[in-house]
Amino acid sequence: MFDWIQKISNYFVNNVLGLDPKNHLSEALNFFIYDTTKILLLLVIIIFLMGIINSYFPIDRVRNYLSRNKLYGFEYLMASLFGVVTPFCSCSSVPLFIGFVKGGIPLGVTFAFLVTSPLVNEVAIGLFIGLFGLKMTAIYIISGILLGTISGIILQKLKLEKYLTPWVKEVLANAQKEQNAFQDEQQTFKQRLPIIWKEVVTILKGVIPYVIVGIAIGGLMHGYIPEGFFEQYMNKENLLAVPIATILAVPMYSNASGILPVVQVLVTKGIPIGTAIAFMMGVVGLSLPEAMLLKKVMTMKLIGIFFGVVTLCIIISGYVFNLVL
Numbered sequence: 001m002f003d004w005i006q007k008i009s010n011y012f013v014n015n016v017l018g019l020d021p022k023n024h025l026s027e028a029l030n031f032f033i034y035d036t037t038k039i040l041l042l043l044v045i046i047i048f049l050m051g052i053i054n055s056y057f058p059i060d061r062v063r064n065y066l067s068r069n070k071l072y073g074f075e076y077l078m079a080s081l082f083g084v085v086t087p088f089c090s091c092s093s094v095p096l097f098i099g100f101v102k103g104g105i106p107l108g109v110t111f112a113f114l115v116t117s118p119l120v121n122e123v124a125i126g127l128f129i130g131l132f133g134l135k136m137t138a139i140y141i142i143s144g145i146l147l148g149t150i151s152g153i154i155l156q157k158l159k160l161e162k163y164l165t166p167w168v169k170e171v172l173a174n175a176q177k178e179q180n181a182f183q184d185e186q187q188t189f190k191q192r193l194p195i196i197w198k199e200v201v202t203i204l205k206g207v208i209p210y211v212i213v214g215i216a217i218g219g220l221m222h223g224y225i226p227e228g229f230f231e232q233y234m235n236k237e238n239l240l241a242v243p244i245a246t247i248l249a250v251p252m253y254s255n256a257s258g259i260l261p262v263v264q265v266l267v268t269k270g271i272p273i274g275t276a277i278a279f280m281m282g283v284v285g286l287s288l289p290e291a292m293l294l295k296k297v298m299t300m301k302l303i304g305i306f307f308g309v310v311t312l313c314i315i316i317s318g319y320v321f322n323l324v325l
Contacts, residue, residue, distance in 0.1 A: 005041075009033040032219035036212060040204070048200050049099070052192075076112040076156075080148035083116030084141070098297060101168055108156020115310055116148030118284045132264075139321070140277065147281070147313050154309050163302035234271045234279065241275045242318035246311055249282025259283045274321025281314045 009030050013019050019026035100110040120141055128137040234245045252259075259280050266276040286307055294303050 005037050006034055009037070028219040032216055035219070040208070044200060044204065048196060052196060075106075075109050076149045076152040077145070079109045079112040079152060080116040080145045083113045083148055084120045084145065097294075098168075101164070101297065106156060107161055107164070108152045108154075110152075111155045111306065112148045112152025114148075115151045115285060116144055119147065119281055120144035132267075136273070143277075143317050143321075144281075147285075147310070147317060151310050151313050155306065158305065160302055160305060163299045163305075165297055165299060168297045234266065234275050241272070242278050242322070243315050245275050245279040246282040246314050246318065249279045250286050250307075250311075251288055252283045272322045274318040274323075277321055278314050278318030281317070282311070285310060285314065 010021075012033060013026055013030045014021050017029075019029070021027075021030075097110055097114050100113065101107070125137060125141060128140050132140075234241045238244065263276045263280045266279065267273055291303055291307070294306075298306070
């Protein structure tokens with residue numbers, strides 16, 4: 001989907017700047033240009049689309065529909081399934097998170113999407129089948145969906161809306177005001193566009209500094225953390241290997257398709273599959289760049305709670321995989 005951005009980034013770094021593709025600086029800079037361009041593009045598209053939806057569909061109706069008590073948390077499962085079909089890494093999922101919150105969707109349901117989206121997607125599924133076979137792929141898909149669903153339910157029960165930042169509350173208030181204006185004046189789509197675009201620009205101005213800082217951190221880690229650095233901590237003799245693998249994965253930053261070859265290498269070197277999958281989930285589901293992006297919409301306490309719940313679920317999953325497999 002974003003191959004053209006990667007080609008432009010490669011050309012700029014390797015041809016215009018003349019850097020060696022295997023150089024650490026080259027890898028870090030290439031990563032920064034690619035991810036910054038991709039995420040800002042996603043932000044514009046998603047916020048614009050959510051603006052159109054919000055202008056035609058009452059926020060209260062969406063909120064009330066998704067807030068009803070459905071059988072066995074159906075809304076969380078649907079959010080997780082939606083996460084499966086969106087091929088985004090953890091940082092790329094943040095624009096959709098902002099759009100969900102702006103659309104009045106309950107926070108726990110939004111979290112269910114935010115957890116599942118980077119963990120499971122069609123690209124990762126294809127690679128997983130090739131590397132580990134159908135049985136392991138099915139376990140991976142089901143565990144990713146359950147992880148998002150359960151995390152979303154837990155986080156919703158904690159009633160964490162009060163820990164959203166004032167900026168988010170202001171965005172929500174503005175969204176309601178805009179919608180009232182649309183409803184009162186019965187404007188045409190052409191008349192609505194300037195108001196929608198103004199909201200896109202306002203949100204972009206608010207999040208761009210966090211995007212740049214977060215991706216810069218991710219780029220440095222991507223380019224300078226040596227391969228095999230964490231393997232010594234994840235051997236099968238270590239009873240704490242799963243939590244250690246999960247925690248050590250957080251400073252890294254990659255999508256599922258990027259980290260899967262690393263997971264295959266870990267497994268071939270004798271690291272238990274559950275520990276390797278926990279490491280993968282930690283890399284793609286939690287990251288410092290993601291935390292930097294979320295800081296615009298969540299207080300540090302909420303980020304800590306979110307990371308803590310997801311980390312706990314990943315660790316439990318890792319131990320279960322090791323016992324079963």
